[in-house]
Amino acid sequence: MNLKELAQALELSQTTVSRALNGYPEVNAETRQRVVEMARKLGYAPNQQARRLATGRSMSIGHVIPRSIHEMMNPIFMEFVAGAGQTYSRHGYDMVISVVEDTKVNAAYREIATRKKADAVLVHGPRLADDRPALLRELDLPFLVHGRVPGQEKTTNWVDVNNRHAFERATNLLLDLGHRRIALLNGFEEMDFADRRRSGFEKAHADRGLETDPDIMKAADMTEPYGADNARRMLRSSNPPTAFLVSSMITAIGVARAISECGLKIGTDVSVITHDDALSFLPNSGDVPIFTCTRSSVRLAGTRAAELLIENILPNPDVPVSEYLEAELIIGQSTGPAPV
Structure with a gap:
């Protein structure tokens, strides 16, 4: 399959097809999409060096x-x-x-x-x-x-x-379940995603006239030990949380480990919601997933x-x-x- 054959299949000029494939703005979006889809369907692969020379782009x-x-x-x-x-x-x-x-x-x-x-x-x-x-x-x-x-x-x-909305919904679910001491294990909060997640967590509490407790709100690198160490310490305190909202599956695994080590049962004694990036190597799978989660691939x-x-x-x-x-x-x- 060459450019001429692709152009004939589309009933377009070779110039138009070439410009569509190379992103020239004078080719309208509908035509460009049609060209890209036909090229993909027919297995057309342009010569990269030729494209670089023709367009002056690095590709x-x-x-x-x-x-x-x-x-x-x-x-x-x-x-x-x-x-x-x-x-x-x-x-x-x-x-x-x-x-x-x-x-x-x-x-x-x-x-x-x-x-x-x-x-x-x-x-x-x-x-x-x-x-x-x-x-x-x-x-x-x-x-x-x-x-x-x-x-x-x-x-x-x-x-x-939409990190703020995701964590607001997750917090509201825990509040609807009757939890009032909810720990937040977040990522570094100078990062925008973590700041927005904290904002959603706080908004859900504020909307119900509830206050959050800084003692059970942490922000750090989202590792398994970070989840395990903080959860273990909080659960063994005099006023432990009954639920955790966690910013990563890896950290949530640490939280689950700490819950087990404290002789408690996840989902019964302590609830956990985590954000799930749908990582291919760490599936939160099953007819009923292991973790309740906010999921976005x-x-x-x-x-x-x-x-x-x-x-x-x-x-x-x-x-x-x-x-x-x-x-x-x-x-x-x-x-x-x-x-x-």
Whole structure:
């Protein structure tokens, strides 16, 4: 299958097909989508070097990962990249990943822009105060944020889980079950996702005239020992929580271990709700899942981020795009009424 044959199958000119595949803005979205779908159906794979020469593009998408974020979010990042990578491949793009020291992030972006190593970048792990969007605009480097930067939602491109709403719903479920001492084991709260989750947790309490207890609200790297150590300490205190809301499945496994070590039964003596990124290697599965959870596939987020970047942002860089991914609230075996 070559370009001429693909054009004949579509009854379009070779020029139009080539421009559609290469993201030129003068080709309307409907035609571009028809061309992409037919190319995929017929197994057309353009010559990458020819595309680079023809378009002056690198045909690559960049990912610059600060080492601290990489270490903290590695399983989630790899699942995200799996989704994004499949989309890149389908559109004829390569992936360029740079893991750098935190102090060298801006230099890495500058190198991408000046050496034209990538046509656009995906930004990971946005913080509450994040200067990367401003730098990327200065460099005229198209980008999309996985997450959001507070105050810049209308001026940046992003894909994000509705973290505040997800944790508000989860907290309300526990409150409906009669729990009044609910522990929060969150990620680092200088990260936007964790700050929004805490906000949802607090809003659910405030809406019912209830106060949260800072002594049972923690924020740290989302590891299994973090969950186990904090849950064990809280459960052995004089005023233990009857429920936990947890920001990751890995941490929730630690919480479950601590509950068992304290001679308690999860879902009966202590309830647990966790956020589930639907990681392929850590399934929360079964007819009734092990954990009650707020579930949002991070692989799907990677797929959608890549699609928006290639299909919307590169052809129309001046039109901001954004997309909410609402989390499902799924009832599992880990929740029940508050013990009397």
